[in-house]
Structures are given as structure tokens and as C-alpha cells.
Amino acid sequence: MRRALLAITGLAAGTTALVVLKGSPGATQVAQDRPVAEAPIAPDGPSAPTLTPGATDPAGGSVAPSASTTARPSPRAGASRTPGTAARPTTAAPKATTSAPRPATRTVTGPVVGYKYGSLQVRITLSGSRIVDATALGLPQGGQSGLRSDDVQARYSGTSGQVVAKQSANLDTVSGATYTSDAYRQSLQAAIDRA
Structure with missing residues (x-):
């Protein structure tokens, strides 16, 4: 029962992440080229551990391969992102002004x-x-x-x-x-x- 719940939760999270990240303008080339089995990096806080096929879950059983862990990278932007990773928005640094203010x-x-x-x-x-x-x-x-x-x-x-x-x-x-x-x-x- 626990395995089925984890598989369904993982599939739902993976689908949600793909839908959200597919339209994200902040997806970078580095994130798109990362292999699927690589552990996600979560710089903004803790995230759930990523389980790979053949690994054991915390309850002691082995994890069956799911659609989210065996998917092949897609050539489209954002499709190869793993669940649990978030796109970082990029912002430009403010421009420094070098001219003195004009006198009134x-x-x-x-x-x-x-x-x-x-x-x-x-x-x-x-x-x-x-x-x-x-x-x-x-x-x-x-x-x-x-x-x-x-x-x-x-x-x-x-x-x-x-x-x-x-x-x-x-x-x-x-x-x-x-x-x-x-x-x-x-x-x-x-x-x-x-x-």
C-alpha cells in the first residue's frame, strides 16, 4: 500500500512539475541537460529524497521503476527536469548611473x-x-x-x-x-x- 501511495504521489508531483516548468521562461540550459537519475538540487529549502530504480525506500522495501524515474530526456525545454527542482527566475542587476544629477x-x-x-x-x-x-x-x-x-x-x-x-x-x-x-x-x- 505504501509503495503504491509513493508511486502515485511521485507521478502526480512529476506531472505537476513538468506542466509548471514547461511554460517557465526561467528554465536554463544546465537544468535542461541534467540527467533524470541525478539527485535534484534544492537551494531554496529541504525537499523529499529522490528514489532511483532498484533502491530501497525508508520502509525497507525496494522501489519499483515509475514513469517519473524512467523517463528519457525530451528535446523540448523543461521536459527533462526532475520533480522537486524549481526554476530560478533570472533578474538583471540594476544599472549604475555615472552622470551627476542636472542642476535645476x-x-x-x-x-x-x-x-x-x-x-x-x-x-x-x-x-x-x-x-x-x-x-x-x-x-x-x-x-x-x-x-x-x-x-x-x-x-x-x-x-x-x-x-x-x-x-x-x-x-x-x-x-x-x-x-x-x-x-x-x-x-x-x-x-x-x-x-
Whole structure:
């Protein structure tokens, strides 16, 4: 009776393991090539001893060959695994980052500065402590004042203007736009001081 119970239990465990492992994406080539009669390795905890044909069971009798112990390896993945072994899932190691975190960008706006032709204020964008962009807000448009404003904006502002290049308010005066240049530098210096 005990032999029959062991044989049925072994057959059920072997069938269950084959069904589970057949669809397992973690089956490795080493596990697939292991001979059927080799004792299983159970790294995750204790497992039941594997009995081979002709061996004696703990009760003292000999064990009859069963379907799970006499099966030949199948060419399909996972079919040759013995009952009691578990497929180990493989996980990739986390990637190490080597770049330093980028400093946050922030915007600082200078005060409104009034001058002979109107008023303006300068807004700068900083990445860390470095100025990466600058622009003038509220410049007069149209007529001679508009032309002067356009000249100052083109020379000083933007990501490639003098403000970014010099990283200070020490800018060259735009010819023909002295008042506008002075107002721009004044608002810019106040924005840099606030930053």
C-alpha cells in the first residue's frame, strides 16, 4: 500500500512539475541537460529524497521503476527536469548611473527700469549658478525706440548673447542705444543680485 501511495504521489508531483516548468521562461540550459537519475538540487529549502530504480525506500522495501524515474530526456525545454527542482527566475542587476544629477533651472526677473524712451525689465534663466538665457521684457516697439530695442535685444539676449557669454552685467554699450543699454544693464544687475 505504501509503495503504491509513493508511486502515485511521485507521478502526480512529476506531472505537476513538468506542466509548471514547461511554460517557465526561467528554465536554463544546465537544468535542461541534467540527467533524470541525478539527485535534484534544492537551494531554496529541504525537499523529499529522490528514489532511483532498484533502491530501497525508508520502509525497507525496494522501489519499483515509475514513469517519473524512467523517463528519457525530451528535446523540448523543461521536459527533462526532475520533480522537486524549481526554476530560478533570472533578474538583471540594476544599472549604475555615472552622470551627476542636472542642476535645476530657475528664472529670476529684475526690476522694471524706466528710461528716456520707455521702460524694460530683464529676466534671466539660471542652471545652478550659471546664466543660460536672458531676455528683456516690455521694450518699446515701433519707430526709432523699437529699432534701438531690437538692437539691444539681439546683442544681449538669448542663449548666445553677451549676458550668457560674459555671465555678468558688464556688457558693451550698443551703438546708438545708450539709454536702452544702460537700462538693460541696470535691470540685469539687479536680477543677478537676486539670484
